[in-house]
Each structure stands twice: as structure tokens, then as C-alpha cells.
Amino acid sequence: MVNQSDVARLANVSFITVSRVINNKGNVKEVTRKRVLDAIEELGYHPSSLGRALNSNSINTIGMHLRGNLSNDFVHSLLTGIEAGCKQHNYSLLLHFGDESNTLQPYFERKVDGLIFFLTELTTEEIRLIEKNDIPCVLLWDQCESKVVSCLFSDDVKGGFLATEHLITLGHTRIAHTVGPTDNASARRRHQGYITAMQSHKLTVADDLLLPVPHFSQEAGRQVARELLQRHQLPSAVFCVSDLIAFGLMDALREAGIRVPEDISIIGYDNSHTTAHVYCPLTSVYNPVKEIGHAGAETLIQHIHNEPPTESNRIFDVELIVRKSTASP
Amino acid sequence: MVNQSDVARLANVSFITVSRVINNKGNVKEVTRKRVLDAIEELGYHPSSLGRALNSNSINTIGMHLRGNLSNDFVHSLLTGIEAGCKQHNYSLLLHFGDESNTLQPYFERKVDGLIFFLTELTTEEIRLIEKNDIPCVLLWDQCESKVVSCLFSDDVKGGFLATEHLITLGHTRIAHTVGPTDNASARRRHQGYITAMQSHKLTVADDLLLPVPHFSQEAGRQVARELLQRHQLPSAVFCVSDLIAFGLMDALREAGIRVPEDISIIGYDNSHTTAHVYCPLTSVYNPVKEIGHAGAETLIQHIHNEPPTESNRIFDVELIVRKSTASP
DNA sequence: TTGAAAGCGTTACCAT
DNA sequence: ATGGTAACGCTTTCAA
Numbered sequence: 001m002v003n004q005s006d007v008a009r010l011a012n013v014s015f016i017t018v019s020r021v022i023n024n025k026g027n028v029k030e031v032t033r034k035r036v037l038d039a040i041e042e043l044g045y046h047p048s049s050l051g052r053a054l055n056s057n058s059i060n061t062i063g064m065h066l067r068g069n070l071s072n073d074f075v076h077s078l079l080t081g082i083e084a085g086c087k088q089h090n091y092s093l094l095l096h097f098g099d100e101s102n103t104l105q106p107y108f109e110r111k112v113d114g115l116i117f118f119l120t121e122l123t124t125e126e127i128r129l130i131e132k133n134d135i136p137c138v139l140l141w142d143q144c145e146s147k148v149v150s151c152l153f154s155d156d157v158k159g160g161f162l163a164t165e166h167l168i169t170l171g172h173t174r175i176a177h178t179v180g181p182t183d184n185a186s187a188r189r190r191h192q193g194y195i196t197a198m199q200s201h202k203l204t205v206a207d208d209l210l211l212p213v214p215h216f217s218q219e220a221g222r223q224v225a226r227e228l229l230q231r232h233q234l235p236s237a238v239f240c241v242s243d244l245i246a247f248g249l250m251d252a253l254r255e256a257g258i259r260v261p262e263d264i265s266i267i268g269y270d271n272s273h274t275t276a277h278v279y280c281p282l283t284s285v286y287n288p289v290k291e292i293g294h295a296g297a298e299t300l301i302q303h304i305h306n307e308p309p310t311e312s313n314r315i316f317d318v319e320l321i322v323r324k325s326t327a328s329p
Numbered sequence: 330m331v332n333q334s335d336v337a338r339l340a341n342v343s344f345i346t347v348s349r350v351i352n353n354k355g356n357v358k359e360v361t362r363k364r365v366l367d368a369i370e371e372l373g374y375h376p377s378s379l380g381r382a383l384n385s386n387s388i389n390t391i392g393m394h395l396r397g398n399l400s401n402d403f404v405h406s407l408l409t410g411i412e413a414g415c416k417q418h419n420y421s422l423l424l425h426f427g428d429e430s431n432t433l434q435p436y437f438e439r440k441v442d443g444l445i446f447f448l449t450e451l452t453t454e455e456i457r458l459i460e461k462n463d464i465p466c467v468l469l470w471d472q473c474e475s476k477v478v479s480c481l482f483s484d485d486v487k488g489g490f491l492a493t494e495h496l497i498t499l500g501h502t503r504i505a506h507t508v509g510p511t512d513n514a515s516a517r518r519r520h521q522g523y524i525t526a527m528q529s530h531k532l533t534v535a536d537d538l539l540l541p542v543p544h545f546s547q548e549a550g551r552q553v554a555r556e557l558l559q560r561h562q563l564p565s566a567v568f569c570v571s572d573l574i575a576f577g578l579m580d581a582l583r584e585a586g587i588r589v590p591e592d593i594s595i596i597g598y599d600n601s602h603t604t605a606h607v608y609c610p611l612t613s614v615y616n617p618v619k620e621i622g623h624a625g626a627e628t629l630i631q632h633i634h635n636e637p638p639t640e641s642n643r644i645f646d647v648e649l650i651v652r653k654s655t656a657s658p
Numbered sequence: 659t660t661g662a663a664a665g666c667g668t669t670a671c672c673a674t
Numbered sequence: 675a676t677g678g679t680a681a682c683g684c685t686t687t688c689a690a
Contacts, residue, residue, distance in 0.1 A: 001437075001462070003667055014677050019669060027675060049438040051667030053379050054682045059439065061423070066412070072602060075408070076401035083395070087426040092435055094390070094423050097416040106421055108330075109378040110388065133330070218606075251606050273401060274603045277547075277580050332683055343661050348685065356659060380683030383666045 002043045011039035022047055053111045061092045062300055063107035064116040071216060071244050073272035074289055078140075081293020082116065089301045104129050114300040116140065119184060122149070136303030138296045142185040143313065150303065152296050152314045156186045159285040159318040160193020160239070163267045166283070166320055167237040168201050170328045172265060176209045176235035178224055178245050180216065187241050190269060194239055209235060213245055221248020229256055234264055236329040243268035243275055246282055250325070254279065261327035271321050281323035288316045331372045340368035351376055382440045390421045391629055392436035393445040400545060400573050402601035403618055407469075410622020411445065418630045433458050443629045445469065448513060451478070465632030467625045471514040472642065479632065481625050481643045485515045488614040488647040489522020489568070492596045495612070495649055496566045497530050499657045501594060505538045505564035507553055507574050509545065516570050519598060523568055538564060542574055550577020558585055563593055565658040572597035572604055575611055579654070583608065590656035600650050610652035617645045 004022075008015040013032060020028050021036040028036075039045075053059035064082070066075070086093055091113075096106040104126060107115060115130070118140035122130070127146045130137055137149045144151055167175050177194045180187025198205050211227065213220040221244065228234055229252075240246035246268035250260055260266050260280050268275060268284040275282040295314065302308075333351075337344040342361060349357050350365040357365075368374075382388035393411070395404075415422055420442075425435040433455060436444060444459070447469035451459070456475045459466055466478045473480055496504050506523045509516025527534050540556065542549040550573065557563055558581075569575035575597035579589055589595055589609050597604060600615040624643065631637075 001667090005667085015668085016677055017675090020676090023669085029675060032675080046434050046438060048440075048667050049435075050379055050383055050440055051682090052669075054383060054667075054684095055669045056682070057669070061439070066408075072401045072405035075405050079395075079404065083424075083426045087428075090427065092423055092425040092439070094421055095412075096421040097412045098419060099416075105375050106378075109375060110390070110421070111377070111379055247606055274607075277576055277607055278603075279606060279608050330683095334683085344684085345661055346659090349660090352685085358659060361659080377683055380666090381685075383668095383683075384685045385666070386685070 001048075002045045003048070004045075007036065007039045007043055007045050010043060011036045056111075058113050058304065059111055060090060061094050061110070061112050062086070062114045062116060062297070062304075063094045063096065063110075063112040064118075065103055065120075066095055066097060067120060070119075071242070071270075071272065073243075073274065074270065077289035078118065078293040081290040081295075082297045084290075084294045085297025085301065088298070091297075091301060108133060108135075113304045114138075116296055116300060118142070118296075119186065121183060121185065122146075136300055138300045138303070140292055140296050147312065150299050150312050150314070152292050152299065152316070153186070154287055154292060154316040155318050156189035157193040157196070159269060159287070159320075160190035161197045162193075162318070162320040163190075163239045163269065163285050164194045164197035165201075166322070167239065167265060167267065167326065168197065168203070170237075170265065170326060172237040172329055173203055174209065174233075174235045174237070175203070176211055176228075176238045178211045178213045178221070178238065178240045178249070180213060180241040190241055211238075213241065216242040216244050218244050218248035218251070221245040221250075222252040223248075225249050225252030225256070229253075234258070237265035237267070237326070240266060240268050243270045243272045243282060243284055246284075246325075247274075247278060250278075250280065250282070260325050265326040265329070267326055275321075275323065280325050283323045283326040284321050286319040286321050288318070292316055330377075331374045332377070333374075335372055336365065336368045336374050339372060340365045385440075387442050387633065388440055389419060390423050390439070390441045391415070391443045391445060391626070391633075392423045392425065392439075392441040393447075394432055394436075394449075395424055395426060396449060399448075400571070400599075400601065402572075402603065403599065406618035407447070407622040410619040410624075411626045413619075413623045414626025414630065417627070420626075420630060437462060437464075442633045443467075445625055445629060447471070447625075448515065450512065450514065451475075465629055467629045467632070469621055469625050476641065479628050479641050479643070481621050481628065481645070482515070483616055483621060483645040484647050485518035486522040486525070488598060488616070488649075489519035490526045491522075491647070491649040492519075492568045492598065492614050493523045493526035494530075495651065496568065496594060496596065496655065497526065497532070499566075499594065499655060501566040501658055502532055503538065503562075503564045503566070504532070505540055505557075505567045507540045507542045507550070507567065507569045507578070509542060509570040519570055540567075542570065545571040545573050547573050547577030547580070550574040550579075551581040552577075554578050554581030554585070557582075563587070566594035566596070566655070569595060569597050572599045572601045572611060572613055575613070575654075576603075576607060579607075579609060579611070589654050594655040594658070596655055604650075604652065609654050612652045612655040613650050615648040615650050617647070621645055 004015040004018045114136040141153045268282045271284040271286040333344040333347045378388045443465040470482045597613040600613040604611040
């Protein structure tokens with residue numbers, strides 16, 4: 001692999017000068033500059049990011065930790081958004097998939113410039129490490145006390161509220177909610193929106209209206225259906241914490257001969273790509289995943305360039321998308 | 330950031346000895362070893378991958394180039410497979426999203442240990458660079474002459490054959506095929522399977538049965554539908570080069586009042602997760618995307634560890650999955 | 659068994 | 675305007 005010294009030799013200068021030319025540091029005579037550039041061209045030289053990073057400079061890479069159990073659509077939209085941000089600024093994305101302990105080490109070892117987290121609460125240990133290493137971070141779909149971390153999330157409370165109110169407006173009163181995992185901040189906020197909507201319309205939230213789901217999967221939705229089918233009376237509507245849950249629920253109910261939306265209304269969350277062309281097009285809440293991914297990458301790169309972002313918490317708006325899976329009871 | 334010298338100082342040895350302990354090089358007295366390990370523990374020291382990589386050692390990272398226009402499901406399955414491989418061997422994955430020129434440079438600069446390509450033909454320039462830099466590579470869903478590159482792909486010819494033969498067996502004769510982009514080897518092989526099946530049953534492939542699509546998207550499928558709807562006579566069945574195309578086609582036809590499978594049979598390819606719960610569950614060909622991703626990562630890491638893989642071309646089997654979108658004419 | 663010195667490719671600081 | 679030297683954190687080679 002050709003290095004600065006090789007270029008220097010060919011251009012008849014010292015390698016320092018080569019470095020100066022590469023980094024546009026000025027203080028290089030135009031003739032010399034030209035000679036160096038020619039040598040670079042001739043040898044096909046490219047600077048090594050590693051050498052750079054070793055001098056505590058940037059390696060133009062951000063790290064992201066992917067934890068499992070994410071729907072295709074979510075991961076894809078998120079990656080698309082992050083990709084857009086990275087591409088714009090010519091950054092690479094480093095993914096590591098190790099187990100939960102020592103989550104951050106692989107990134108530190110490789111001296112990434114910044115970190116993206118999402119849908120995870122940061123442990124105090126992680127926050128300590130982040131602050132100690134003074135590494136820029138963004139956290140997507142969650143909040144965090146540390147001033148070092150910028151948080152971007154969508155207005156899940158509003159989303160939960162909109163979804164529930166939509167059902168209430170249609171005339172439903174026995175509205176169930178599939179409650180997402182408690183360690184998921186988005187799910188907690190959607191739950192809160194549901195509660196707020198119910199209460200503001202003087203509807204009581206009986207215990208049997210709350211249906212916990214362990215994760216966002218079709219199988220979890222099917223499980224909920226199995227549980228509901230054992231009851232004397234179904235709720236007249238279900239606000240699902242995610243589209244995938246809604247799909248599973250809808251499929252299983254349909255197999256049991258229950259019609260959507262005639263017998264039961266179902267509303268999802270995320271507005272994933274498939275909502276539109278399933279058996280019964282799903283009413284859902286638009287979750288700006290791609291936008292948050294993009295903005296997250298951009299915000300992070302701003303951090304890295306020492307341009308502190310204007311706000312440390314940024315909330316993205318959501319929107320109710322009405323399709324065919326909801327109707328008056 | 331704490332380094333080898335810090336550890337050495339605390340353990341009262343030279344940093345060389347620390348290096349030996351870390352790499353299990355032996356030739357270290359057990360007492361010294363223990364002392365060093367304690368110091369490492371106490372300081373929370375972790376070796377820097379960068380320092381290592383600079384000495385042309387491994388940085389435990391493989392690179393992958395993602396080019397756009399991939400369906401959610403495909404990307405997700407592929408990532409899941411690759412993740413499994415990486416996790417097992419504690420490797421990280423580096424993604425870069427630059428434009429087409431200079432595709433490989435970002436990876437070389439960062440000294441990745443190996444490269445994964447997929448669904449792309451490698452240019453001769455890229456092959457030249459790979460061979461020159463002597464960097465292990467795997468290519469998924471395509472073939473390549475270079476002996477340096479291992480190729481893994483699924484049996485698309487068989488898949489195209491199975492799909493077409495299924496339709497023929499049902500009694501169809503006017504079977505159309507949406508022909509994928511010509512720069513996509515998988516699409517070309519599926520096309521070939523279609524042709525072979527038609528010919529082996531003495532069916533002529535009239536020009537109007539070949540419907541080119543520019544990319545694998547629902548919109549492309551809808552475009553095909555628009556084109557078909559202007560004809561006097563529809564084909565009685567369509568073998569779509571991907572599920573996404575099939576979804577778009579199916580949706581658009583349904584909107585025009587044409588029933589699937591009563592009026593027209595449709596078969597997709599990939600067997601993506603959504604095939605099962607769409608309006609009309611889609612007959613499709615199972616494409617082992619996740620498996621190939623996993624095997625690809627494993628094969629690549631074998632390469633990196635200098636264990637040349639047993640075979641340089643590995644073909645994965647496919648399977649026809651019959652659902653509701655195909656029936657006798 | 660341990661250590662010293664050199665080198666990997668780059669940049670920062672100080673000198674010329 | 676240009677270059678020398680040191681430093682980044684590590685491994686390798688040789689010497690003690």
C-alpha cells in the first residue's frame with residue numbers, strides 16, 4: 001500500500017508537505033502543490049484513515065448498535081434514513097452485534113467519531129463511559145438525562161392519543177390496548193396517550209382492556225388473539241402498539257371467523273409499508289422512522305464537527321392514517 | 330484512554346510484556362501474567378484495534394457495500410444472516426454508502442479484513458483492486474471469475490423453472506414473466522429458468538409475454554399492470570421476478586376489478602414475510618436470503634483466518650411455496 | 659523470561 | 675515555504 005513517504009519521494013518533497021497538501025493546510029507553494037498532486041495521482045495514493053485516527057483525528061465513521069427483534073420495515077426505514085445522512089457527509093456506519101455486556105467497547109476500540117442508539121435505555125454505566133470518553137451520541141426514540149446525548153423521538157403520546165380518539169369518535173367505548181414491553185419508551189408513551197384519550201372522554205380503562213405483549217411481532221399479536229377468543233365478550237376495538245402486532249391479531253381473528261372492521265376495529269402503529277396492501281388495509285399512525293434516522297445522523301455529525309445542535313431534544317410529529325380496519329361498532 | 334504503557338507502569342513491567350499477555354504469546358511467568366491481568370482489570374484497559382490494525386493485523390471488521398433499491402424484507406433477512414455470522418466470531422460490520430465511484434476505497438483505508446458484495450457484478454477495476462490488495466471477498470447472488478472471490482448464490486434457475494412449471498401444471502399456457510434488470514444476475518437466472526420450463530413443455534414465449542421491469546418495487550409492478558390492462562387479452566398467469574413486483578401487480582389488477590387467482594394467476598419470488606398475510610396470500614419461491622447471508626459471513630471469516638473454503642461456488646436450494654394466488658385457468 | 663528498538667501511516671509542534 | 679522530530683498504540687524482531 002502506497003503511503004505519504006512514497007508520494008513524497010516521487011514529488012521530491014518531505015512527507016510533511018504531502019500531508020499539508022492533502023489537508024489543504026496552506027503554506028505550500030503552488031508549484032510544489034501541483035507536483036505533489038501529480039505524484040498522488042500517479043501512484044494512486046489514498047490516505048489511511050487508520051493513521052489519521054491514531055492521531056485522535058476523525059475516522060469518519062459512526063457506530064450503531066442493533067439489538068434484535070426489530071421489524072423488517074423499521075430497520076429498513078431507519079437504515080435508509082441513516083444512510084442518507086452518512087452519504088451526505090461521507091461517513092461510514094459501523095455495526096456491531098455482540099451480546100449485551102460491553103456494548104460500547106468495540107466502538108471505542110475502533111475510535112468511531114460518534115454513536116447512535118435507538119429504542120434502548122442507556123444504562124448508567126454506558127452513560128458514564130460516554131461522558132468519560134466524551135464521545136458525541138444521539139439517542140433515537142428515548143430520552144436521557146445526560147447533557148452529552150441528543151435525543152430525537154416522535155410524539156408517541158400524541159400518536160397514542162390520536163389513535164384512541166379516532167376509535168372513540170367512531171363510537172367505541174370498550175377499546176383495548178396491546179401494551180408494549182415496559183423497557184421500551186415509545187411503547188410507554190403510546191400507552192400514556194391511550195390512557196389520556198380514554199380519561200379525557202370519561203371512559204374507564206378496565207384491567208381486561210390492557211393486553212401486554214412481550215415484543216413487537218406477529219406472533220405476539222396472534223397470542224393476544226388467542227387470549228381474547230377465550231373471553232365472553234370481545235372489546236369492540238383494539239389499539240395495537242405496532243403494525244406487526246395488528247397484523248398478527250387481525251390474521252388470527254380472521255381465521256376464527258371474526259370480521260375486521262365489522263366485528264372489531266383494529267388500529268396499528270408505524271404505518272409500515274405493508275399496511276396498505278394487506279387483506280384489510282390497516283388504519284395506523286405514521287411514525288417518521290426514516291426522517292428520524294436521517295436527522296439523527298445529521299445531528300450526530302454536527303456534534304462531531306463541534307457544532308452543538310440547536311436543541312437537545314427534538315420531537316417529530318406523527319399523523320393518523322385512516323384506512324379500512326376501523327369503523328363504527 | 331488507558332493504553333499498554335499505563336498497564337505496564339502499574340504492573341511494573343514493560344509494555345511489551347503486556348502485549349504478550351494480551352495475545353497469549355507465552356513466555357511470560359505466571360506471576361507476571363497475573364500481575365498484568367490484575368492491572369488490566371484495575372485500569373479497565375482494552376486494546377485499541379487501531380494500533381493493532383496499523384501493524385497490518387486484523388481489525389475484526391468486514392465491510393459490505395449496500396446499493397439502493399432493495400426491499401425491506403431482503404435487506405432485513407440478509408442483515409440478520411450476516412449478523413449471526415459476525416456475532417459468532419465477534420466481528421463488526423462496516424457499511425459505506427458512497428456513490429458508485431471509488432466503491433472500495435473507504436474499506437481499504439480502514440483496513441477491513443474482508444468484503445461482502447451482493448447482487449452486483451464486480452467491475453474489472455474492482456477485481457483488480459481486490460486481487461492487488463489481496464483481501465478476502467465473498468460475492469452473494471452472483472458469480473465472478475476471480476479465484477480470490479468465493480461466490481454463494483441460490484439456485485435461481487431452478488426457482489424460475491419451478492415457478493413456471495407450477496403454472497404449466499395448473500394448465501396455463503399464456504404465462505408472462507416480468508423480466509428483472511439485466512444487470513442483476515439473479516434476475517437473469519430466473520428468466521432463464523422460465524424460458525427452460527416453457528421450452529421443455531413446448532410452449533412458445535411470445536414477445537408480449539416478456540414484461541421488463543426497471544427495478545424490484547411495487548411501483549414497477551403497478552406499471553406492469555397498467556401496461557397489461559391496455560391489452561385485448563391478458564396472459565392467464567404471470568411469474569413475477571420478485572414478491573414486491575407481484576404485490577404491486579396484484580394490487581393494481583384488483584383495483585381494476587380483475588380477480589386473483591380466478592381471472593389471473595400470479596406467482597412471486599423470495600417468499601418474503603408479508604407474502605402470507607396480504608389480501609391474497611402469494612404463491613412464491615423461497616429464497617434462502619438469511620442462510621446465504623450467514624454462510625457468506627462465515628465463509629468470509631474462514632478466508633480471513635486463512636482457512637480456504639472447501640468450494641469457491643456454493644449453490645443454495647430453493648423451494649416452491651404454494652399459496653392462494655395461483656389456480657387453474 | 660523479559661526488554662529495547664523499530665516500524666505501521668499519519669499529524670502536531672517547533673525550527674529553519 | 676519547507677522540514678525534522680515526536681507522538682498516537684500497538685506488534686515484531688532481535689538482544690539480553
